[in-house]
Amino acid sequence: MARSIAFREALREAMSEEMRRDDRVFLMGEEVAEYNGAYKVSQGMLAEFGPKRVIDTPIAELGFAGIAVGAAQNGLRPIVEFMTWNFAVLALDQILNTASKMLAMSGGQIGCPIVFRGPNGSAGQLGAQHSTAFESYYANIPGIKVISPSNPYDAKGLMKAAIRDEDPVMFMESEVMYGDKGEVPEEEYIIEIGKADVKKQGSDVTIVSYNKMMKVALGAAAELEKEGVSAEVVDLRTIRPLDWHTILESVKKTNRLVIVEEQWPMCSVSSEIAYRIQKEAFDYLDAPIRRLTAADAPLHYAPNLVEAALPSVDKTVRLVKEVMYMKK
Amino acid sequence: MASKFSKETYLYWYELMLLIRQFELAAEEKYKMEGKIRGFFHAYVGQEAIAAGVMTATRQEDPFVTAYRDHGLALAKGMSPESCMAELYGKATGCAKGKGGSMHFFGKKEYFFGGHGIVGAQIGTGAGLAFAEKYKGTDNVSLTFFGDGAARQGILHEVFNMAMTWKLPAIFICENNNYAMGTSVTRTSNVHDIFKLADAYEMPADSVDGMSAEAVHDAISRAVKRAREGGGPTLLEIKTYRYKGHSISDPQKYRTKEEVEEYKQRDPIQLVLNTIQKNKYATKDEIAAIDKRVNDKVAAAVKFAEESPFPTEDEVLKDIVMTPDYPFIVD
Numbered sequence: 103m104a105r106s107i108a109f110r111e112a113l114r115e116a117m118s119e120e121m122r123r124d125d126r127v128f129l130m131g132e133e134v135a136e137y138n139g140a141y142k143v144s145q146g147m148l149a150e151f152g153p154k155r156v157i158d159t160p161i162a163e164l165g166f167a168g169i170a171v172g173a174a175q176n177g178l179r180p181i182v183e184f185m186t187w188n189f190a191v192l193a194l195d196q197i198l199n200t201a202s203k204m205l206a207m208s209g210g211q212i213g214c215p216i217v218f219r220g221p222n223g224s225a226g227q228l229g230a231q232h233s234t235a236f237e238s239y240y241a242n243i244p245g246i247k248v249i250s251p252s253n254p255y256d257a258k259g260l261m262k263a264a265i266r267d268e269d270p271v272m273f274m275e276s277e278v279m280y281g282d283k284g285e286v287p288e289e290e291y292i293i294e295i296g297k298a299d300v301k302k303q304g305s306d307v308t309i310v311s312y313n314k315m316m317k318v319a320l321g322a323a324a325e326l327e328k329e330g331v332s333a334e335v336v337d338l339r340t341i342r343p344l345d346w347h348t349i350l351e352s353v354k355k356t357n358r359l360v361i362v363e364e365q366w367p368m369c370s371v372s373s374e375i376a377y378r379i380q381k382e383a384f385d386y387l388d389a390p391i392r393r394l395t396a397a398d399a400p401l402h403y404a405p406n407l408v409e410a411a412l413p414s415v416d417k418t419v420r421l422v423k424e425v426m427y428m429k430k
Numbered sequence: 431m432a433s434k435f436s437k438e439t440y441l442y443w444y445e446l447m448l449l450i451r452q453f454e455l456a457a458e459e460k461y462k463m464e465g466k467i468r469g470f471f472h473a474y475v476g477q478e479a480i481a482a483g484v485m486t487a488t489r490q491e492d493p494f495v496t497a498y499r500d501h502g503l504a505l506a507k508g509m510s511p512e513s514c515m516a517e518l519y520g521k522a523t524g525c526a527k528g529k530g531g532s533m534h535f536f537g538k539k540e541y542f543f544g545g546h547g548i549v550g551a552q553i554g555t556g557a558g559l560a561f562a563e564k565y566k567g568t569d570n571v572s573l574t575f576f577g578d579g580a581a582r583q584g585i586l587h588e589v590f591n592m593a594m595t596w597k598l599p600a601i602f603i604c605e606n607n608n609y610a611m612g613t614s615v616t617r618t619s620n621v622h623d624i625f626k627l628a629d630a631y632e633m634p635a636d637s638v639d640g641m642s643a644e645a646v647h648d649a650i651s652r653a654v655k656r657a658r659e660g661g662g663p664t665l666l667e668i669k670t671y672r673y674k675g676h677s678i679s680d681p682q683k684y685r686t687k688e689e690v691e692e693y694k695q696r697d698p699i700q701l702v703l704n705t706i707q708k709n710k711y712a713t714k715d716e717i718a719a720i721d722k723r724v725n726d727k728v729a730a731a732v733k734f735a736e737e738s739p740f741p742t743e744d745e746v747l748k749d750i751v752m753t754p755d756y757p758f759i760v761d
Contacts, residue, residue: 165589178562
């Protein structure tokens with residue numbers, strides 16, 4: 103039976119189910135316990151699991167990430183909540199230099215099964231220091247996995263997979279999606295990490311996106327439909343490992359590719375996709391691969407500057423028309 | 431005066447400390463004279479009493495983690511000289527399959543969690559190892575080693591704060607050898623006594639003579655007892671001295687030869703040997719037999735390393751993730 107629940111509830115269900123299933127799983131982070139979560143993702147979890155397994159930390163991202171990374175090496179399976187991935191930069195040393203490299207450095211002896219999760223990217227007028235999208239940063243790192251889901255169903259299934267995974271997993275959410283509702287079955291399910299999902303079938307152009315930019319992609323596809331353009335929309339869901347085969351199959355059908363994401367343009371997720379598809383599908387392409395990213399600048403505060411800097415439905419529709427060689 | 435430590439303890443200390451020293455000297459020779467070992471190389475020579483003292487005050491299941499000056503503690507934990515030397519040679523038979531090198535020795539079954547190259551980062555790992563022991567309900571304690579340089583890193587303070595708040599069974603051991611690479615400990619902070627940093631977190635702390643295996647044992651024993659009983663962490667500043675440079679490429683212009691000589695007069699191995707001789711714990715012949723056994727072990731380790739194969743090239747993409755058939759990006 104499916105029911106409609108919010109994104110934050112889907113994440114909470116995933117964590118709670120896994121904590122009931124496996125005593126080694128615990129949640130730590132700022133405000134996760136007594137405050138019930140800065141964004142209420144962990145609401146009620148302290149009451150169910152107690153302070154041993156739902157742990158408030160001081161504001162010390164490097165330190166508590168380090169402790170969690172050590173605990174993961176010694177038989178536990180931590181879930182670390184960052185209040186935002188912007189703060190997690192302070193913990194990057196632990197993620198990059200320890201968690202991601204443990205298995206390799208130890209010659210396969212010591213792994214690090216751990217989930218780092220929290221909201222990521224822009225969320226309105228939060229200013230420059232609370233608005234960075236970090237998927238491309240972490241996707242660059244061998245040894246870890248990066249998940250960035252777009253709806254409650256995917257979030258729950260992928261979170262459960264992340265907690266059961268034997269490697270460090272970065273799980274990117276969004277402040278502005280926690281209230282989004284979506285159908286989620288009552289029955290247990292897991293979504294395999296590393297599999298993209300075609301969210302809308304189409305024949306004229308492929309739009310690839312992920313996380314909250316999927317709303318832009320799907321919104322643009324709906325607009326284009328009105329003008330007789332059939333767009334196929336691929337939701338990456340996992341950024342690393344990248345399921346480029348699904349994109350390739352779509353491009354072989356549509357012969358056109360537009361990527362919509364919230365990263366800065368240099369060395370972004372779209373950079374890698376564009377490289378891969380030109381290599382694998384050169385003869386299938388009827389137009390250059392194009393993309394929409396965040397502007398090549400820190401995100402400013404003013405509402406019109408936020409709008410100007412980020413991808414939108416209108417911008418996506420215009421770009422698709424360009425690759426379709428249509429009149430604008 | 432009879433010692434409070436047994437004959438067996440002294441003989442164990444002597445053999446372990448000598449093994450560490452001879453291992454380091456042999457490896458250094460292979461590095462400098464024959465170029466068979468490369469990369470950064472940090473020797474433990476002069477600091478052996480710490481390894482000796484911690485081993486008799488702890489048990490095998492107590493996990494250890496340290497920084498890049500890791501050969502001595504790895505050997506102390508019981509990792510074989512063969513696998514350690516082979517690791518220095520970058521061979522497939524090394525303790526990390528030739529993927530770690532000098533700075534990244536690992537021995538899971540010996541409870542040795544490395545071997546870390548980012549100054550101070552392993553302080554987080556060490557507290558995490560302790561967190562896991564407490565969570566699992568064991569009475570094991572973690573031992574986290576770091577140098578005086580790491581005492582100036584932010585992670586130390588964040589972790590000390592949480593370790594005390596959560597009463598983690600963690601012993602933090604600052605091996606203060608006076609120099610963070612080439613910078614004297616007196617030039618990196620207004621606080622020269624590193625053990626005093628614990629005061630900010632009301633963490634028990636002590637300063638320990640690191641040239642004395644007895645003193646190290648006693649201090650660690652007190653800290654371990656408190657941790658096993660749920661009393662939480664301890665910071666021990668163990669004052670030691672490295673005879674060698676920070677790394678093998680260090681010209682050591684920041685200190686005088688006289689200073690090094692002064693410490694060598696209190697050589698920790700010689701001190702243990704003096705006690706053995708004074709108390710007649712071993713005859714001359716028995717000591718010679720130990721010396722020979724150690725030298726044979728080191729020679730066998732070198733031979734093993736030399737004769738071992740390098741890793742096969744397909745190892746490049748192995749031990750990266752646990753997922754079978756992971757789709758690596760290959761162009």
